[in-house]
Amino acid sequence: xxxxxxxxxxxxxxxxxxxxxxxxxxxxxxxxxxxxxxxxxxxxxxxxxxxxxxxxxxxxxxxxxxxxxxxxxxxxxxxxxxxxxxxxxxxxxxxxxxxxxxxxxxxxxxxxxxxxxxxxxxxxxxxxxxxxxxxxxxxxxxxxxxxxxxxxxxxxxxxxxxxxxxxxxxxxxxxxxxxxxxxxxxxxxxxxxxxxxxxxxxxxxxxxxxxxxxxxxxxxxxxxxxxxxxxxxxxxxxxxxxxxxxxxxxxxxxxxxxxxxxxxxxxxxxxxxxxxxxxxxxxxxxxxxxxxxxxxxxxxxxxxxxxxxxxxxxxxxxxxxxxxxxxxxxxxxxxxxxxxxxxxxxxxxxxxxxxxxxxxxxxxxxxxxxxxxxxxxxxxxxxxxxxxxxxxxxxxxxxxxxxxxxxxxxxxxxxxxxxxxxxxxxxxxxxxxxxxxxxxxxxxxxxxxxxxxxxxxxxxxxxxxxxxxxxxxxxxxxxxxxxxxxxxxxxxxxxxxxxxxxxxxxxxxxxxxxxxxxxxxxxxxxxxxxxxxxxxxxxxxxxxxxxxxxxxxxxxxxxxxxxxxxxxxxxxxxxxxxxxxxxxxxxxxxxxxxxxxxxxxxxxxxxxxxxx
Amino acid sequence: xxxxxxxxxxxxxxxxxxxxxxxxxxxxxxxxxxxxxxxxxxxxxxxxxxxxxxxxxxxxxxxxxxxxxxxxxxxxxxxxxxxxxxxxxxxxxxxxxxxxxxxxxxxxxxxxxxxxxxxxxxxxxxxxxxxxxxxxxxxxxxxxxxxxxxxxxxxxxxxxxxxxxxxxxxxxxxxxxxxxxxxxxxxxxxxxxxxxxxxxxxxxxxxxxxxxxxxxxxxxxxxxxxxxxxxxxxxxxxxxxxxxxxxxxxxx
Numbered sequence: 001x002x003x004x005x006x007x008x009x010x011x012x013x014x015x016x017x018x019x020x021x022x023x024x025x026x027x028x029x030x031x032x033x034x035x036x037x038x039x040x041x042x043x044x045x046x047x048x049x050x051x052x053x054x055x056x057x058x059x060x061x062x063x064x065x066x067x068x069x070x071x072x073x074x075x076x077x078x079x080x081x082x083x084x085x086x087x088x089x090x091x092x093x094x095x096x097x098x099x100x101x102x103x104x105x106x107x108x109x110x111x112x113x114x115x116x117x118x119x120x121x122x123x124x125x126x127x128x129x130x131x132x133x134x135x136x137x138x139x140x141x142x143x144x145x146x147x148x149x150x151x152x153x154x155x156x157x158x159x160x161x162x163x164x165x166x167x168x169x170x171x172x173x174x175x176x177x178x179x180x181x182x183x184x185x186x187x188x189x190x191x192x193x194x195x196x197x198x199x200x201x202x203x204x205x206x207x208x209x210x211x212x213x214x215x216x217x218x219x220x221x222x223x224x225x226x227x228x229x230x231x232x233x234x235x236x237x238x239x240x241x242x243x244x245x246x247x248x249x250x251x252x253x254x255x256x257x258x259x260x261x262x263x264x265x266x267x268x269x270x271x272x273x274x275x276x277x278x279x280x281x282x283x284x285x286x287x288x289x290x291x292x293x294x295x296x297x298x299x300x301x302x303x304x305x306x307x308x309x310x311x312x313x314x315x316x317x318x319x320x321x322x323x324x325x326x327x328x329x330x331x332x333x334x335x336x337x338x339x340x341x342x343x344x345x346x347x348x349x350x351x352x353x354x355x356x357x358x359x360x361x362x363x364x365x366x367x368x369x370x371x372x373x374x375x376x377x378x379x380x381x382x383x384x385x386x387x388x389x390x391x392x393x394x395x396x397x398x399x400x401x402x403x404x405x406x407x408x409x410x411x412x413x414x415x416x417x418x419x420x421x422x423x424x425x426x427x428x429x430x431x432x433x434x435x436x437x438x439x440x441x442x443x444x445x446x447x448x449x450x451x452x453x454x455x456x457x458x459x460x461x462x463x464x465x466x467x468x469x470x471x472x473x474x475x476x477x478x479x480x481x482x483x484x485x486x487x488x489x490x491x492x493x494x495x496x497x498x499x500x501x502x503x504x505x506x507x508x509x510x511x512x513x514x515x516x517x518x519x520x521x522x523x524x525x526x527x528x529x530x531x532x533x534x535x536x537x538x539x540x541x542x543x544x545x546x547x548x549x550x551x552x553x554x555x556x557x558x559x560x561x562x563x564x565x566x567x568x569x570x571x572x573x574x575x576x577x578x579x580x581x582x583x584x585x586x587x588x589x590x591x592x593x594x595x596x597x598x599x600x601x602x603x604x605x606x607x608x609x610x611x612x
Numbered sequence: 613x614x615x616x617x618x619x620x621x622x623x624x625x626x627x628x629x630x631x632x633x634x635x636x637x638x639x640x641x642x643x644x645x646x647x648x649x650x651x652x653x654x655x656x657x658x659x660x661x662x663x664x665x666x667x668x669x670x671x672x673x674x675x676x677x678x679x680x681x682x683x684x685x686x687x688x689x690x691x692x693x694x695x696x697x698x699x700x701x702x703x704x705x706x707x708x709x710x711x712x713x714x715x716x717x718x719x720x721x722x723x724x725x726x727x728x729x730x731x732x733x734x735x736x737x738x739x740x741x742x743x744x745x746x747x748x749x750x751x752x753x754x755x756x757x758x759x760x761x762x763x764x765x766x767x768x769x770x771x772x773x774x775x776x777x778x779x780x781x782x783x784x785x786x787x788x789x790x791x792x793x794x795x796x797x798x799x800x801x802x803x804x805x806x807x808x809x810x811x812x813x814x815x816x817x818x819x820x821x822x823x824x825x826x827x828x829x830x831x832x833x834x835x836x837x838x839x840x841x842x843x844x845x846x847x848x849x850x851x852x853x854x855x856x857x858x859x860x861x862x863x864x
Binding site: 042330336337338339340341343345346349350353354357358421422423424426428429430448452598599601602603604 | 623646654656660661662663664681682683685686688690692696698699700701702705708709711712713714715716717719720738816
């Protein structure tokens with residue numbers, strides 16, 4: 001074992017030292033110095049604030065006083081449910097990333113070395129602890145009280161125990177999956193035990209909820225006081241009712257191990273903390289023994305799987321400078337690209353194919369069905385509430401708005417992916433602006449389709465409930481349902497344009513600061529990376545606001561002027577004017593970005609090291 | 613067909629390519645050789661428009677790569693040492709993408725023939741992740757050949773290929789030469805360059821230290837035997853030959 005510790009110590013110390021030295025040397029360049037300074041300033045400000053508030057010596061039961069012990073208990077229970085769901089998903093949808101991940105160098109040096117596989121696993125477990133401890137440290141600071149009290153240090157210990165256990169359990173599940181695969185057990189058979197366990201949990205949950213439902217409904221009705229305002233006592237009673245369902249009977253027994261860590265972390269006094277500490281350690285130890293006390297075939301299978309994955313990841317990062325998860329099978333794509341026509345469309349096609357092959361379409365449809373099912377359930381249970389159709393319309397409109405606001409941050413199959421292929425992209429016989437526009441089209445088409453589908457669903461739902469719903473919700477101030485439809489139509493014009501400007505902005509960041517942006521699925525770490533992310537986030541918000549300002553002002557003025565004489569159509573015209581502004585901005589910006597792409601030199605832009 | 617005029621590429625104070633000039637005629641193969649870090653890959657990447665030269669000009673079929681990049685690139689094909697493939701496109705889809713980008717007439721038949729030629733026909737529906745290193749290389753080459761380029765640049769074209777693949781690759785390069793393509797082949801495999809190249813360009817520290825046919829270089833190099841191989845020439849002119857450690861630069 002001492003060898004493993006020695007190797008770990010050597011690698012950690014030398015790697016850290018060299019990494020820090022390299023980062024310090026890079027600070028000579030402004031593009032690294034500025035974000036590092038911003039990051040350090042922010043962290044300094046934040047830590048001093050945390051320490052200052054901690055120094056005031058708030059009583060350890062502060063949350064208890066503000067929220068009440070019942071609500072804290074409710075949080076712990078909810079945390080337990082989250083952990084239960086997470087564990088269930090881990091087993092039901094095993095990820096290829098669940099097993100140990102080795103770098104190419106680790107494979108090259110550690111695997112052929114005269115050490116046992118178990119020692120290699122120990123080495124990896126030890127290496128992971130640094131990251132886990134740092135994550136726990138950061139989380140405990142975010143918790144708001146810092147580490148200036150015993151409770152603060154206790155919280156750090158609790159969070160570390162939780163993270164370490166989750167890490168071990170993920171690894172154990174990955175090992176088990178690898179073992180099943182090695183034994184030729186596949187598909188449903190491999191998941192039969194977790195499926196049965198999950199079914200048992202689900203049955204226990206349903207039975208528990210059904211048994212406690214009258215009490216929950218009664219408590220929900222008591223949430224508001226005489227003045228129709230939600231009271232603290234009402235919340236406490238409601239949470240207590242839900243808590244009773246989750247802590248008694250079969251469900252209580254099933255949930256217990258999952259609530260241990262939340263209860264430890266949320267402990268409001270030393271007594272509580274000491275009470276939950278031994279079971280937390282016991283669960284950690286059980287997971288550790290489970291992972292480490294495996295037979296040789298078990299470990300071989302796991303390590304082999306890890307090696308294959310590491311090779312794939314490493315090859316992707318080092319050779320191709322690409323990111324993302326490689327699909328294991330080819331899904332057919334309905335659009336066959338013609339060899340003739342505008343070449344830029346080829347980029348749209350390529351990005352749509354890529355997206356279609358990595359998007360879990362069935363899971364998304366399932367999630368959508370689940371969401372609308374939940375809406376139906378809530379509407380059905382809530383006898384005094386709004387009609388289902390109106391809630392569905394609201395939900396659909398909300399999805400459209402969220403897609404326009406946040407979709408461009410998550411659907412990244414544009415230059416953010418293709419900067420890894422910059423060598424190939426730059427040899428295409430296309431102008432820079434054609435490449436930029438072709439790249440933008442991929443995510444834009446997808447997001448716009450979602451927005452229009454959601455707005456269409458909202459319109460259908462609205463048409464279904466009709467004007468009765470407006471009256472039912474006390475929205476008589478709205479002249480008629482036609483205003484709602486006009487708003488939806490206006491949104492159908494405005495949201496795609498907003499998506500376009502957001503995508504342009506995100507891709508602009510890639511071309512303006514290629515060394516700063518997280519490309520594909522890579523995620524840089526460290527002070528300079530944090531500073532870069534902060535600067536790009538703030539910068540993009542400001543630029544977005546500046547871009548949206550003329551559009552918003554001109555659209556609003558048009559609406560204000562036309563609302564009187566025209567009525568509802570004024571909304572559509574105002575939205576069209578605003579969208580027109582945004583389209584002009586996108587056109588101009590893509591011209592500019594095209595020139596930037598033409599001039600982009602991968603070797604000096606920080607995307608790659610200069611070659612000799 | 614390919615004309616390079618006074619090409620410079622600087623990285624800060626480091627000069628990767630130093631005042632390089634040469635031309636490749638239609639139907640000619642120029643072998644690009646040099647020690648590690650000589651600037652071969654940087655030169656090639658400048659030639660295909662990936663890197664921006666610090667100064668100088670690159671012309672492809674008379675089109676300046678800086679001023680008229682689209683027309684220049686339409687005539688170019690770049691086969692890098694490390695194939696740049698898209699993770700989520702199949703082999704056939706890579707060809708379809710290339711066909712659309714270059715507006716290739718009869719792309720389907722030509723693509724099928726190329727896949728047959730490069731023995732990738734049974735992998736047409738496979739993603740790059742399912743291909744071996746050599747197959748990826750072949751796919752990158754198939755994409756490069758699809759639009760019948762007039763100028764072709766190969767960077768270590770034999771990397772990852774098996775003996776059959778190596779033989780086929782040499783045949784492919786020579787066939788394109790016979791059809792009139794101007795070809796630059798960069799490789800450390802000096803016997804390959806000696807076998808297929810009409811002229812050789814030797815770089816060192818970004819500078820051209822020799823350019824010409826083997827016979828021309830032999831004639832210009834003092835102390836070289838008339839039957840000296842490219843390896844002997846290379847070692848001599850780069851100053852690493854045992855007989856001539858100082859090896860003064862020369863060219864014609």
